[in-house]
Amino acid sequence: MKKITLPLSIVAIIVASLSIYLSQKSSELVYVDVNKLLEGYKRTKIVRGEFEVKAKTLKSNVDSLVTGWQKELKDYEKNRSKYSKKELELKQELLGNKQQQINNYQQAIQNQVQEEDKKATQTVINDINDYVKAYGKKKGYKIIFGASGSGNIMYAGETSDLTEIVLEGLNKEFEGK
Amino acid sequence: MKGNNPFYFIIKCQTQFIEANLRFLLFVAIVFFSSCSSKSFDTKEELWTYLKDADNGYFQQKNINGYDFSLLYKPTDLLVEQELGKNKTKEKIKELREKYEQYMYFTLSMSRNNKELLSSTPKNRQEFGAMVNQLAFGMREKVHLYTQKKDTLEMLDYNYPRMYGMSQSTTMLFVYPRDKKYLKEEYINFTIQDLGIYTGEVKFKIDLNKIKSEPNIKLY
Numbered sequence: 005m006k007k008i009t010l011p012l013s014i015v016a017i018i019v020a021s022l023s024i025y026l027s028q029k030s031s032e033l034v035y036v037d038v039n040k041l042l043e044g045y046k047r048t049k050i051v052r053g054e055f056e057v058k059a060k061t062l063k064s065n066v067d068s069l070v071t072g073w074q075k076e077l078k079d080y081e082k083n084r085s086k087y088s089k090k091e092l093e094l095k096q097e098l099l100g101n102k103q104q105q106i107n108n109y110q111q112a113i114q115n116q117v118q119e120e121d122k123k124a125t126q127t128v129i130n131d132i133n134d135y136v137k138a139y140g141k142k143k144g145y146k147i148i149f150g151a152s153g154s155g156n157i158m159y160a161g162e163t164s165d166l167t168e169i170v171l172e173g174l175n176k177e178f179e180g181k
Numbered sequence: 182m183k184g185n186n187p188f189y190f191i192i193k194c195q196t197q198f199i200e201a202n203l204r205f206l207l208f209v210a211i212v213f214f215s216s217c218s219s220k221s222f223d224t225k226e227e228l229w230t231y232l233k234d235a236d237n238g239y240f241q242q243k244n245i246n247g248y249d250f251s252l253l254y255k256p257t258d259l260l261v262e263q264e265l266g267k268n269k270t271k272e273k274i275k276e277l278r279e280k281y282e283q284y285m286y287f288t289l290s291m292s293r294n295n296k297e298l299l300s301s302t303p304k305n306r307q308e309f310g311a312m313v314n315q316l317a318f319g320m321r322e323k324v325h326l327y328t329q330k331k332d333t334l335e336m337l338d339y340n341y342p343r344m345y346g347m348s349q350s351t352t353m354l355f356v357y358p359r360d361k362k363y364l365k366e367e368y369i370n371f372t373i374q375d376l377g378i379y380t381g382e383v384k385f386k387i388d389l390n391k392i393k394s395e396p397n398i399k400l401y
Contacts, residue, residue, distance in 0.1 A: 123375040123381055125381070126380060129381065180330040
């Protein structure tokens with residue numbers, strides 16, 4: 005009987021300390037800085053780069069249309085003394101219509117650029133959300149706060165900040181390491 | 182006499198030590214094999230219940246900006262059972278298993294407010310037409326399956342049955358080759374690019390151990 009008591013008590017101590025450690029960890033209050041994650045995540049730069057190329061192409065289409073219209077306007081102003089009254093009216097109407105068309109196109113392009121931006125940002129946010137969820141589950145955290153720098157976490161000790169660890173893991177996963 | 186012999190004591194200790202180790206190894210082996218072996222079910226309904234339980238790792242779902250996405254891995258036996266019908270001979274089962282186990286089948290469902298995408302998303306006729314076209318012919322460019330090292334598996338086929346608003350979600354079946362060289366890592370990524378609904382790219386991580394030890398149906 006005495007022989008069993010010692011190993012049993014050792015096992016009990018180990019189990020107790022392990023459960024205390026695990027319960028402490030799961031109830032620990034931790035956070036990640038979402039802005040830092042967005043900035044530091046390598047996919048953000050790539051997605052942003054792709055978006056900028058798309059936006060630039062769309063905007064350059066608008067610019068070339070505007071330049072063409074401005075040229076026509078200049079020609080009209082230069083030669084308006086040569087036109088008859090009817091020709092002037094027709095020219096004005098044509099220029100007005102064209103301006104309206106360009107404005108509509110410009111508006112549509114702006115909307116498209118905003119939509120592309122929204123899609124690109126959401127992709128990165130999805131990645132971060134997925135990783136943080138999986139990380140929290142794996143490490144046994146009950147809750148991980150997302151600080152965004154606007155004051156929702158006023159103070160936290162250094163050990164509560166998981167941003168760097170999460171960022172490192174997130175980038176590793178993205179790079180397929 | 183035996184009790185006083187030091188050699189007998191050493192031999193006895195060694196035997197006890199080996200016995201204890203053997204018991205431990207046996208325990209580890211049982212745990213290992215029971216965790217690795219695939220589950221078997223009597224009926225397809227039982228298998229469906231098991232698959233639909235997200236804790237078992239074959240079904241995942243997420244909600245992004247009001248859109249529900251879910252992904253289900255369909256084990257080979259579900260397709261075998263579907264084609265088998267009443268002709269349940271050993272030869273036929275073997276033949277069908279060999280046919281279907283060459284591929285991996287995934288069912289993707291997408292919905293908004295428990296409605297199909299076509300019934301809930303397009304705002305006008307033009308958007309509706311674009312979405313029909315996207316779903317029926319353009320999903321190869323939008324859905325990807327790739328490894329942790331970014332090797333992409335070629336989509337062999339996909340099927341989008343039009344339900345004309347009668348279903349609660351837009352559901353599609355995707356087929357990929359079960360190529361062992363791509364199944365060595367911990368997980369594989371299934372992604373859906375934005376379909377014009379501002380969800381961004383939606384990603385599901387599929388545990389490859391689950392696919393390797395997929396459940397089956399006791400077909401005979």
